[in-house]
Each structure stands twice: as C-alpha cells, then as structure tokens.
Amino acid sequence: MKIRNSLALMLASAGLAAAPAVLAQSLTIALSSEPTSADPHYHKQTQNDAFAAHVYDSLINRNANMELVPGLATSWKNLDDNTWELKLREGVKFSNGEPFTSQDVLFSICRTLNNETNVSQSYMTLTKLLSDVQTPDDHTVILKTSEPLPLMPAELARQLPIIWNGIVEHGPLKFAPKEGCGVTGAWPTVVDFNNGKDAIGTGPFTLKSYVKGTGIELERNENYWGEKPAWKTVKFVPVPNAGPRLTGLLSGDFDVIENPAARDLPRLKDNDKFEYVATPSTRLIFFQPDVGRNPSPFVKSADGKNPLQDVRVRKAISMAIDRKTINQRIMDGLATPANQFMPEGMFGALPNAPELKYDPEGAKKLLAEAGYPNGFELTISSTNNRYVNDGQVAQAVAQYLSRIGIKTNVDAMTGSIYFPKRAKREFSFSMGGWPSETGEASALFQLWVASLDSARSLGTSNYGGFSNPEFDKVYEEAIVTVDPEKRKPLLEKATQIALDNMPLIPLHFESSIWAYRKGLQYEGRRDQYTLATSVKPTDAK
Structure with missing residues (x-):
C-alpha cells in the first residue's frame, strides 16, 4: 500500500x-x-x-x-x-x-x-x-x-x-x-x-x-x-505566577503572555490596549494513581495497604470529583470536562462516552465495598506553574476527596522540581497533562497506560505502574494495524478497557489562552505551543 x-x-x-x-x-x-x-x-x-x-x-x-x-x-x-x-x-x-x-x-x-x-x-x-x-x-x-x-x-x-x-x-x-x-x-x-x-x-x-x-x-x-x-530578537521570560505576568503585560514589560488567569480576561476585554485569544486544545489534564506498589509512599490506610490498587477506589475518586463545577468556578468555563481520554470525535475515542458523573454518595458506597468505609489518607502531588490553574485544581480535588472520607493533602511545586521527581516515581497520586499530538488515542496509551516495556518504547510514562494484559493485547494489535478502518475499533476497545480500569482519572481538556498588546496579531495553537513565529505585527503583509 x-x-x-x-x-x-x-x-x-x-x-x-x-x-x-x-x-x-x-x-x-x-x-x-x-x-x-x-x-x-x-x-x-x-x-x-x-x-x-x-x-x-x-x-x-x-x-x-x-x-x-x-x-x-x-x-x-x-x-x-x-x-x-x-x-x-x-x-x-x-x-x-x-x-x-x-x-x-x-x-x-x-x-x-x-x-x-x-x-x-x-x-x-x-x-x-x-x-x-x-x-x-x-x-x-x-x-x-x-x-x-x-x-x-x-x-x-x-x-x-x-x-x-x-x-x-x-x-x-x-x-x-x-x-x-x-x-x-x-x-x-x-x-x-x-x-x-x-x-x-x-x-x-x-x-x-x-x-x-x-x-x-x-x-x-x-x-x-x-x-x-x-x-x-526574541526574549522569553519565565513568570510562574499569573498576576505578575498580567502586570508585566499591562506595564509594557511584555508584549505577549501565555496563560493569563481566566478571571482576569474581563479586565483585558475592557482595555482597548490589549487583546487575547482562547484556543481549545487536545490536552487532557488527569491524575495518575500509583497502582503498581504496595505500600505507596504517600498513602496511609488502616490496613497498611495501598487502596489505590483497588479499581473500586479509583472509580470512587472519579465519582467524587465535580468536573462541571471545577470548569465553571476555577477554569471560568474555558475547559471541557473529560469523560474519556480524548475529545469526542477524534480517532479512537468512544463516539458516545457516558458522562463521568459527580456522585459523592455513590463514591462512599464504593469505598465501603472496597473495605475503606472510613476512608484513608492521600497526598496529591501537582505542579503549580505548568497547567492552567493547576494548583487551584489540585486543591479543589483534595476538598472533594475529603468529603467522601479520603483525608487529602496537596503538595504543589514548580515544574522544574515536580517532573524529575515524578519520573523517579516519588509520588502516589500525581497530576499529569498530555496533548493528542498524533490525532488519535494511541500516543497517550503508548506512554501512560501500556505496561512498561522500555525496549519497545511502551509505558515509559506509566509512573503509576498500571499493567493489564487485556488492554495490552488490544492496544498492541491496534498499533500495528495499518488499515484505519480496522485500527479504529481496536482503539475504541482499548479506550473502554482503560475507562473500566481507571489507570488515569481524566479531569478536563484545557483551552489555551494568550494575551498581547494591541498592534500585534497572534495565532493560537491547539498543541499549546507558544511560538514567536505565531506573533506578527498587525501591519505585516
């Protein structure tokens, strides 16, 4: 062919x-x-x-x-x-x-x-x-x-x-x-x-x-x-906090800023000296539970075990999170609650994925069925400067989990500290973000869900240690199937298996926002890249 x-x-x-x-x-x-x-x-x-x-x-x-x-x-x-x-x-x-x-x-x-x-x-x-x-x-x-x-x-x-x-x-x-x-x-x-x-x-x-x-x-x-x-000449300046980034834009220190806080957008809209663009992305924000170790470093339970290894506990955590409220109150409507691992309509996504509903009472029942009627203690590890409102999102999820009996702490840190630690598997429940760069589900599954097989480049970001032979069999058949009409149902089946087992707990798909001074034009990108070549003077021909 x-x-x-x-x-x-x-x-x-x-x-x-x-x-x-x-x-x-x-x-x-x-x-x-x-x-x-x-x-x-x-x-x-x-x-x-x-x-x-x-x-x-x-x-x-x-x-x-x-x-x-x-x-x-x-x-x-x-x-x-x-x-x-x-x-x-x-x-x-x-x-x-x-x-x-x-x-x-x-x-x-x-x-x-x-x-x-x-x-x-x-x-x-x-x-x-x-x-x-x-x-x-x-x-x-x-x-x-x-x-x-x-x-x-x-x-x-x-x-x-x-x-x-x-x-x-x-x-x-x-x-x-x-x-x-x-x-x-x-x-x-x-x-x-x-x-x-x-x-x-x-x-x-x-x-x-x-x-x-x-x-x-x-x-x-x-x-x-x-x-x-x-x-x-172009200069990129790291400014982790949204407030100082906006202040620098308003004062003229910066021509363009990425990820202004959504709450500040009305302020920019009312100022005729500045503009902004919001572009939907394919980046999934999710949590990765440590399912491969017992015990796990930041989990404490009465029986001394790692509750995250029980799929009922992982599903209870998912049910405890009110994705719609996070989107409305923290993301200011500039995100899409995720019911699966890719935006619907993309290759390999389920065509009609059921909603991951907010059901705290159902979550409590699942915890009790799993043997944790009184919950357990957990630490969420996250960045505070990498994803849109990441620190606030982690705090909100911690509050939701605490309401169903999981005493939850948050350890938020800069990306430069966080990512090397995560790569060494130092966390028990970590935040992640991944864009669909290939346009289909296989890339995220290859790195984050497939069982670790470094020689074959599988599972190299599977820091949670998830391993499911049924998933691996279906996924590995999909990635060597050249015919897209045959590959698509295989990826959909792999998506369903992953949703049934929750190696990753999907939260939402980000929108990317850039703000800039008048006199410029900016082309937002779905891959969330901030590029100097995307910025042009408005008088450029």
Missing part, C-alpha cells in the same frame, strides 16, 4: 515562501513555565518542544490546527507496511551555514538512542522502533521498522528535532546504535546545548543565551529556509 501526502507535494513544488514585508525588531514573551533545557532531545514536554521549534526543525511539522505539513521533508510515502521513504528539502542550511542532508537525520536518530540525559527515554519512543535507517543520497531517507507503524509521519512530527551531525567527531555514519553509529568522539551533552555550543539547527531562530530561571534570548536565523520571522 502506498500513501502519498498531496499537500506535501503541492507545497514543495510551490517553492519557499517569501519573507514578510515588515520585519520588526524585538519581542518579549512571558512564559508560565520555562523550558527545562535547550537540548531538543532532553525531556519531552510542551514548553521544551515549543522552544525547540524556534531553533530546530522536524522532518514533518504541524500547523496551528495540528494538521501535518512539510518540514525538512517535502514528501513521505509507504514503500511497504514496514518501510517509509522521505524526500528532504534541498537548499536548507544550518545556522552555521553548513548544508542539511540525510546524514543529519541519521545522526539525530542515533543521538536519541545514545543520549544518557534523555529524561524517561521520551525521545526514544519512535527511534527505538526503527530497525534500519538508509540514506541512499543526500536528500532521501528510508526508515524501516520491524512491525508496521501506521503513525510514522505523526510520530516524526512530534519527537525528532534535527541537529547538525558536525557537533561531534565521527567517521562514516551508519545505523548501528549499539556501536555508536560511527561516532568517535563524545556524544553531545545537555550542558553544551544550554551554553549554545551545540545549539545549531535549521530553525527560524538561533540561540543567543539560555539562563535557567532568568530567560532565553533568540536571534533571527538569517539562513532560514522558510518565511523569515517578523522579529530580529
């Missing part, structure tokens, strides 16, 4: 876009959560991927509506179920002037497989599945997998920023990850990306400085192959 991307071919034949008529000077953006590194293969989080998109390109990109569009690859097709051929864009140069070739793709793949600083192996979930990478010429790459990978283009769009092969010493490159792929020198480290030494990409900007806790400075890449950014 062959699949051609007609949009890719059309855009490739159209040539490179012209630069905008107006090239402005400087732009300052306040972030609610800062990137944890300038290394594009360090830790897969939205703020890291958004930063990487400024300095690096991927083979395939997504537009603001999450549709696949050409990046460094102008076209892609199946040669057979296990083989994909990509044609690379010609005439592209890295920021140091060196030409981009298929060798850089091979090197980038090998680097993800030889990267000791890759947190939770998050950039290996695709590359581990590759059985061979061939580079027959400078502008062709052939990727082979041992099993069919129907979502290869979507996976390439979300987890393979391309870096220059010249940042390390090497001989002829070949796909032999266990032997180092021909690299003779030391592999690049996160330090050398953070200090700018190895931050060489083909993206629209170059890295001028990265200072954790202070900010990131970028400069326009004059060698960029695509539409030139409107801004000569």
Whole structure:
C-alpha cells in the first residue's frame, strides 16, 4: 500500500515562501513555565518542544490546527507496511551555514538512542522502533521498522528535532546504535546545548543565551529556509505566577503572555490596549494513581495497604470529583470536562462516552465495598506553574476527596522540581497533562497506560505502574494495524478497557489562552505551543 501526502507535494513544488514585508525588531514573551533545557532531545514536554521549534526543525511539522505539513521533508510515502521513504528539502542550511542532508537525520536518530540525559527515554519512543535507517543520497531517507507503524509521519512530527551531525567527531555514519553509529568522539551533552555550543539547527531562530530561571534570548536565523520571522530578537521570560505576568503585560514589560488567569480576561476585554485569544486544545489534564506498589509512599490506610490498587477506589475518586463545577468556578468555563481520554470525535475515542458523573454518595458506597468505609489518607502531588490553574485544581480535588472520607493533602511545586521527581516515581497520586499530538488515542496509551516495556518504547510514562494484559493485547494489535478502518475499533476497545480500569482519572481538556498588546496579531495553537513565529505585527503583509 502506498500513501502519498498531496499537500506535501503541492507545497514543495510551490517553492519557499517569501519573507514578510515588515520585519520588526524585538519581542518579549512571558512564559508560565520555562523550558527545562535547550537540548531538543532532553525531556519531552510542551514548553521544551515549543522552544525547540524556534531553533530546530522536524522532518514533518504541524500547523496551528495540528494538521501535518512539510518540514525538512517535502514528501513521505509507504514503500511497504514496514518501510517509509522521505524526500528532504534541498537548499536548507544550518545556522552555521553548513548544508542539511540525510546524514543529519541519521545522526539525530542515533543521538536519541545514545543520549544518557534523555529524561524517561521520551525521545526514544519512535527511534527505538526503527530497525534500519538508509540514506541512499543526500536528500532521501528510508526508515524501516520491524512491525508496521501506521503513525510514522505523526510520530516524526512530534519527537525528532534535527541537529547538525558536525557537533561531534565521527567517521562514516551508519545505523548501528549499539556501536555508536560511527561516532568517535563524545556524544553531545545537555550542558553544551544550554551554553549554545551545540545549539545549531535549521530553525527560524538561533540561540543567543539560555539562563535557567532568568530567560532565553533568540536571534533571527538569517539562513532560514522558510518565511523569515517578523522579529530580529526574541526574549522569553519565565513568570510562574499569573498576576505578575498580567502586570508585566499591562506595564509594557511584555508584549505577549501565555496563560493569563481566566478571571482576569474581563479586565483585558475592557482595555482597548490589549487583546487575547482562547484556543481549545487536545490536552487532557488527569491524575495518575500509583497502582503498581504496595505500600505507596504517600498513602496511609488502616490496613497498611495501598487502596489505590483497588479499581473500586479509583472509580470512587472519579465519582467524587465535580468536573462541571471545577470548569465553571476555577477554569471560568474555558475547559471541557473529560469523560474519556480524548475529545469526542477524534480517532479512537468512544463516539458516545457516558458522562463521568459527580456522585459523592455513590463514591462512599464504593469505598465501603472496597473495605475503606472510613476512608484513608492521600497526598496529591501537582505542579503549580505548568497547567492552567493547576494548583487551584489540585486543591479543589483534595476538598472533594475529603468529603467522601479520603483525608487529602496537596503538595504543589514548580515544574522544574515536580517532573524529575515524578519520573523517579516519588509520588502516589500525581497530576499529569498530555496533548493528542498524533490525532488519535494511541500516543497517550503508548506512554501512560501500556505496561512498561522500555525496549519497545511502551509505558515509559506509566509512573503509576498500571499493567493489564487485556488492554495490552488490544492496544498492541491496534498499533500495528495499518488499515484505519480496522485500527479504529481496536482503539475504541482499548479506550473502554482503560475507562473500566481507571489507570488515569481524566479531569478536563484545557483551552489555551494568550494575551498581547494591541498592534500585534497572534495565532493560537491547539498543541499549546507558544511560538514567536505565531506573533506578527498587525501591519505585516
């Protein structure tokens, strides 16, 4: 079977876009959560991927509506179920002037497989599945997998920023990850990306400085192959609290801010000097209970066991949460209560998922059936600067759980502290957020629900230790089924099994909000990326 991307071919034949008529000077953006590194293969989080998109390109990109569009690859097709051929864009140069070739793709793949600083192996979930990478010429790459990978283009769009092969010493490159792929020198480290030494990409900007806790400075890449950014310099400033972010916007310190508090939107609406845009996203906010350990570090019960291992307890927790009230009072209506793991209508979601109703009395009965009529003690671990109103949401859920007899504490912390701890499984009941970057249910299930199998890139974010053979069997059949008409019912069945077992307790789907000064226009993105290239002066042609 062959699949051609007609949009890719059309855009490739159209040539490179012209630069905008107006090239402005400087732009300052306040972030609610800062990137944890300038290394594009360090830790897969939205703020890291958004930063990487400024300095690096991927083979395939997504537009603001999450549709696949050409990046460094102008076209892609199946040669057979296990083989994909990509044609690379010609005439592209890295920021140091060196030409981009298929060798850089091979090197980038090998680097993800030889990267000791890759947190939770998050950039290996695709590359581990590759059985061979061939580079027959400078502008062709052939990727082979041992099993069919129907979502290869979507996976390439979300987890393979391309870096220059010249940042390390090497001989002829070949796909032999266990032997180092021909690299003779030391592999690049996160330090050398953070200090700018190895931050060489083909993206629209170059890295001028990265200072954790202070900010990131970028400069326009004059060698960029695509539409030139409107801004000569860009500064990203981390401002975790919504109040100071808004104050900085109103005072003129910032041109754009992400995630203003929903309660402040009327204030912006009434001020003719500022505007905002709210864009629905596919990001699911959820809680991940520790079901794999007994005991669990932050759970205390009269019998000394871990109640979270009982599915009745997990369902009781879900029933205790009033999602609609959280949406109305905390999210100010700018979220959608989640009854499953993807927005309805997306590939693999249940077409008519039953509502996860608020039923505190029913929750108490389930707790009693599970042997906990007097409840138990639990700590919710969450971020306080990563997701929209995350600290407030955690506090609200704690109150709901306390009402059904679960004495609940909240330990909210900054993302820079939280995520490394979660990766080490230091929590018992943790908040999470995940966008559907591939457009179907398989990606979230692969990382967060499937049983841990690092060699196959399964369950690498399954910090709760959930394992269900029935789910694994159905899901693993789905991910090697190329025919979408056959894959869809398999993913729907996997979704139902997951809902029946509650390895993740879904809460809501976020909307993303950006506020900005008049004189600018901003294109909100469903993937929640805050991009300088999404900001343009209103007089840009």
